[in-house]
Amino acid sequence: MVKKRQILVIGNNTNGCTPEHEKIAYDIGVEIAKSDSVLITGGLGGIMTAASRGAKDTDGLTVGIIPQDDASEANEYCDIVIPTGMGFTRDFLNALSADGVIIVGGGSGTLSEVCASYMSKKPMVAIRNLNGSVEQYIDGYLDHRENVKIVGVDNAQEAVTKIIELISA
């Protein structure tokens, strides 16, 4: 199969996104592009825009899976846009489209994508100490089933190296 490695990056949309989140997300996008993987995001603002910009600045390939039915609503750094028209329900499609997931902060939307990823047993890493909705789950499990751990990492390079290692395992 010619299928490329697909790495989903999730976290704060514009609301709640800090310059620190943006910097980390940008660097993650760069690393993903350097690894020849495809960056998948929810195609909107905040860390989604930052990661996509980082990937495009490094000649990577980016996909945005958005809630609206109109591709023009995606951020300007998405090579490919999937306008689902499904609203936030598309959070589940993001998780299904991922070979692995990197979490950068985030609120309830991110938490739902983490639940979806966990239920589909997708490997996940999270940047520590960003006070996101998954902070208390890092290095642990989301529930009693113990499907897959959310592995804590401390920076962008570590995040991408680790997720690729988990995907290959």
Added chain:
Amino acid sequence: MVKKRQILVIGNNTNGCTPEHEKIAYDIGVEIAKSDSVLITGGLGGIMTAASRGAKDTDGLTVGIIPQDDASEANEYCDIVIPTGMGFTRDFLNALSADGVIIVGGGSGTLSEVCASYMSKKPMVAIRNLNGSVEQYIDGYLDHRENVKIVGVDNAQEAVTKIIELISA
């Protein structure tokens, strides 16, 4: 409009459901039926079956929104079955179909339904001390947006009385 009040009950599927969960869920189903509301669940086992059985024992009306595309996969106490064929993505449809939500324990699936309900600003109550995935959020908010509180309650009657009060507000 003739539309009935629709109350969603979420929590443990068969995996992880205890006799205590079942008893509370059954009683919630009874109370929902007595209040002339429609019970909505994810149509599968555990507390979904218990609540539906309680509602049917009290001549209530029950709807099961299931992940499979085959209605026969629903539990035997659903008057109406919506076989979405969407897998766990249907968690979001459960939340969208709710006027209010009652949480009885639960794992990652329940947590994703709670995220979806929170993002749609649906009123929510949760039975305290069931060690479910939302335990740490009870009487607080899911994230920084502070959309809607998950109100803690201690028994089935309180749950239904409170959720109806929140829906009417």
Added chain:
Amino acid sequence: MVKKRQILVIGNNTNGCTPEHEKIAYDIGVEIAKSDSVLITGGLGGIMTAASRGAKDTDGLTVGIIPQDDASEANEYCDIVIPTGMGFTRDFLNALSADGVIIVGGGSGTLSEVCASYMSKKPMVAIRNLNGSVEQYIDGYLDHRENVKIVGVDNAQEAVTKIIELISA
């Protein structure tokens, strides 16, 4: 199982719906209610409103599965509303929710629901001579697979009698 027989009625929304369509749809709603089946529609205008009104006038039970994420967008004759927030993609959920389908005229939206019903091998009947999008398929098959015929009928009573017969087979 307590599950009720679920009959989906599809056809023209407000755009393209004539008084003739409305009369037939109303009568179909009446017959569905008399048969103790649940009426499922796409919850909007035209024949959906007419059928729902007919069912409610006969004390039947009605469900509206709508494209929007807001239940208040449904017509006023739906007891239960499923606000999918999925836009027209919800056409497929209508088909999946049907034990059998009755077609009253209709355009491209109806045709997509017919395709979905056909692919799920749901029994279908269509009122003849309404110039709808399925006119040329009546008493024939939608494609080479010959899954299920669209059976032609001439009035509301015949439609409901026939669909119940096909569902029971």
Added chain:
Amino acid sequence: MVKKRQILVIGNNTNGCTPEHEKIAYDIGVEIAKSDSVLITGGLGGIMTAASRGAKDTDGLTVGIIPQDDASEANEYCDIVIPTGMGFTRDFLNALSADGVIIVGGGSGTLSEVCASYMSKKPMVAIRNLNGSVEQYIDGYLDHRENVKIVGVDNAQEAVTKIIELISA
């Protein structure tokens, strides 16, 4: 925006696909790749595999949006796989993801994608004389709304040239 032009190719899956269909679809994939557009398909067999193979043989970029929730179910020529887990309901996402649509034969599944494309007013071209489900609609409209014509073309080059022209208009 860096978004690439996204061209959806629909038609027969393995069942019903002839060598003629495959040849035309392969050539369409080649032309799409040469035009620097992204090929979008439903990611399964028949013309979807043929078009994807044609695009990959020409160093193009291919996306497969599949009904299953497992990416390994896609054909081997998809660079990017979106495993929707939504069954045939994903037909609507294919249409939403298209800037323009090329139709190569097809049965009821193709017809539902055509309905979805029509309802979203996406430009469409169809290869004439392939006896597909849209044959009677070519150079006409799907219903009374007259949203968008299905423009008839006679070969792969014409199809891609024409659809790019319609997209740019």
